Amino acid sequence: MPRVVVDVVLKPEISDPQGQAVLGALGRLGHRGVTGVRQGKHFVLDVEGTPDEAELREIAENLLANPVIEDVELHLEAVRPPTPSQG
Amino acid sequence: MPRVVVDVVLKPEISDPQGQAVLGALGRLGHRGVTGVRQGKHFVLDVEGTPDEAELREIAENLLANPVIEDVELHLEAVRPPTPSQG
Amino acid sequence: MSERTVEHSIDTVENAAGTPDEEQPFRELGLRDEEYLRIRDILGRRPTTAELAMYSVMWSEHCSYKSSKVHLRTFGDLPRSEALLVGMGENAGVVDVGEGYAVTFKVESHNHPSYVEPYQGAATGVGGIVRDILTMGARPVAVMDSLRFGRADAPDTARVLPGVVAGVGGYGNCLGLPNIGGEVLFDDCYAGNPLVNALCVGVMKHSDVRLAKAEGVGNKVVLFGARTGGDGIGGVSVLASETFDEHGPAKRPSVQVGDPFTEKLLIEACLEIFAADLVTGIQDLGGAGLSCATSELAAAGSGGMRIDLETVPLRDSTLTAAEILMSESQERMCAIVEPTKVEEFLAVCARWDVLATVIGEVTDGDRLLIDWHGERIVDVPPRTVAHDGPVYERPYHRPADLDELQADAPPAGSADLRADWLAVVGSPDGCDKSWLTEQYDRYVQGNTVLAQPDDAGVVRIDETSNRGIALALDGNARFARLDPYTGAQLNLAEAYRNVAVSGAVPLAVTNCLNFGSPEEPEVMWQFAEAVRGLADGCRALGLPVTGGNVSLYNQTGDVPINPTPVIGVLGVHADVRTRVRGGWRAAGETVLLLGETRPEFGGSAWAAVAHGHLGGLPPQLDLAAEQALAGLLATLAADGLVTSAHDLSDGGLAQALTESALRYGTGATLRVDGDATAALFAESVARAVVTSSDPAAVRAAAEAAGVPVTELGTTGGDALVVSSAGGGVLVELPLAELRTAWTRTLPDLFGHPEDVVGAVPTGAVPTS
């Protein structure tokens, strides 16, 4: 069954307290190499049959995200080979 | 500046009420094509210089995720269209 | 954005002086032609882009009160109250509550933002009022919220309500402020115009009171808290002074995202800073951000002020000078600090991970000067920005439909008392509110003595002496629609009564006046009448108005909301251990009704629910009776003569009996005289029901206080049984049936909490 990944991120001009908190923690833990963190939401949708791109975009932009403060990235799973962690 | 994306998702055996809530809402709105939703977190890290993969994996697996309940996927920005860095 | 293109070639004062004919987008910024001309008059040249930005936000309705000022002045004419330490005009008023304690409290609206983005709009509303209280030098100790939504079953209410409630809770809970009460009411008129009014109360010692004042030449101006970003740019003039319409980007509202964690650190840092006496003046950054803070601080002080704007820490490096001045980024404060204390000030901030930056200093002279990379972009007399905004004498007249509305008296008799009873207590306005209140932390800080569902919130302020305060918020808009002058006073009377029911002595008043467009003469009349009524009511009760807030333009198209003056009353408990709670805990106690009941149904919950009717006149006001009742309740509390008390208001006796019985599952067998509909559903003022195991003593005290008292019956059993004087049973309601009717309404509409799947509040940050 096809999978669709939707990443929802705050618009760049919107402040991201969560990302800031993570960045601060990384600094205190000595990971100085990381200079910026933004935190968003990650949705994995199982879609029956052939996903209708327009409908998915509608879902992503108006349901999964709040267009007033968030942007969305739509990925058909295939496009992004993950590096699964052995943990 | 290189970017690293970390997606954190709940382990399959851990129930995901947020994902279920979204699925329910989709159903009520008539988007029956979507048969499953899992909600996770999406982190975008700006990394100075050449990211040290081991350190990034450590950050992803032991800070950004809680190994007791979550799995992580690490994506080096290389595989995605490069984005101009923010001041 | 037109400002930005102008901005890119920095518009300096010199440049402005040299280019008098330069076109400026003042209309897009919400300024009228004559206002723009006045600015040119004041400056003797055209304003720079940065100056134009400052004047436009500070002269907006929200910041300048240009439509309401002439009316609000009457609050200032009230007789000086002994208790009032700081009056209107500061961030919030301060009253003396004894033992050297001072209390500051204020209610403020965040209506339009909560419609645009319910979670963040409501959350930042709480954040803003908390900073106002903190600015006075007080530790915030509690919050309350007064909410209005469109019809409960309207689709948009399902979008707005869950987000607003999660936002109020998400922010307040994360700050560690107990939510001790509020209101939530529904009416079609709020569809598209939800109201989110948040109250915060803070406590300090008299000597700790701080003012927003820039004193002392050479003292430093320190900006601390969050970085400055593009949040809510123009939000003040747009969100708060224009109704929604799709024309023009300048009118597109922008949303601010709150960071309660940063605000919590800001609170702790400020309290440490106050304790170490490190500031000579302090101001929060709310609407109009730095424009407001710098001009208000400078205007209140004796000298001038100079700011190096490029030193402001930014979140978004692309912001222009004008945008930095207008930004409404949350969780920021501005302090005036003596040079010798700057180091210690910065150290305290560092300890709390609060970013703090010296951005300028207090100067001699009387100008507010702002430089951008060494170039002067603002050179203005601060008072002209902060206080000399336009003042309108808006025309007003009595609504054309009011006579007809008042003549349209409601039906007087109930065809089915039992059905009406269940309908009233099961209506969205009358039903159990725990669906909302369970989302608020009422325990944090460990000093909450009473909170929802009690009539008033009560907080202990001294753990040794047990001194405490009581607060209630009330805003019946049906009454105000029928007669805004009386309606405002009825709301005052209800809040006053609620505070008194807890056993507290009422002391001071705050308010938030939510109305439609002041450009509509009929709305302006409603506003003027409500203010006049509130002032007269406060005069009669001998209470000062310590502050408040005005929200106008709450209307869709040309349909305004019902006038909604939300009134807050603060009371004092010399010893909170004597507070009186609601709810019947034991069987065998006598139920007594204090006060007099008349067949008054105008604007009542019963008329609205049973007949969908709004018309006639609101109940007759009787402030003398309210005072007598309050005095009696205080005596009964102090002497421990009552085991419970509940005021009568919306829904009348039926509502009060329902809540008292269901609280601990204790029924009662009661008898009412006279017309049954009036006995159960009339909303006559100055009434309360109490229970006592010594009814004779209550009678004696009531007679001494000149308060009519009627014995209704006895608590006990698992039903509410009400008979007529003749003994015939009028209504018999098993508590189980009553509980179902009362509790199921909101869960049925917004999701049963026990369901695994709930609503997802948009924009919600994780909470725990």
Next chain:
Amino acid sequence: MRIGVVTFPGSLDDVDAARAVRLAGGEVVPLWHADAELPAVDAVVLPGGFSYGDYLRAGAIAARQPLMRAVVDRARAGMPVLGICNGFQVLCEAGLLPGALTRNSHLHFRNRDQALLVERADTAWTSSYAQGQTIVVPVKNGEGRYVAADADLDRIEGEGRVVVRYAGGNPNGSSRDIAGVTSADGRVVGLMPHPEHAVEELTGPSVDGLGFFSSVLEGVLS
């Protein structure tokens, strides 16, 4: 006896925890998250709140603060530690207690007076209760749903590590109604409900919460 109460940035119920310790007769030692050293204390309470705003995950960032390393070492050596709400989340994130706390099943913050069944009356923090006793204390959280893999839950139950269980309704969807758990040695206890809010008639639904604090005092004295 000296009981440390830790304040993290964003801790909220530290005042309440300190009050509860005092009412139980203990001496409060305020502890600051950034300190690397743990002063001489006989036990430590990690209070409720939203440390670091609960951003990332509730308790995740606090668990990695300097003081916590010291607390973890001392706890492994047997010092009693009580984690309430956010403190419980910190203890799980720090690996001192099994399982994790996640978003409530109904996705709402939930504040109510909650009945709890005391299943272990022999831990450092519950010895003044009777096993099987029911107590009522406030619960208030948005991320209080206790979860773990089924196998782990079976082990936790098998080892009798459940200290308190929700009775008369589960407020947040926690697996098997688990409200609080303990370490193998019964010295470290974490729970989502708030005993420190039930220590005074005037402000709490009961005074049932006092037992947690008197337990550790008695324990250390004997």
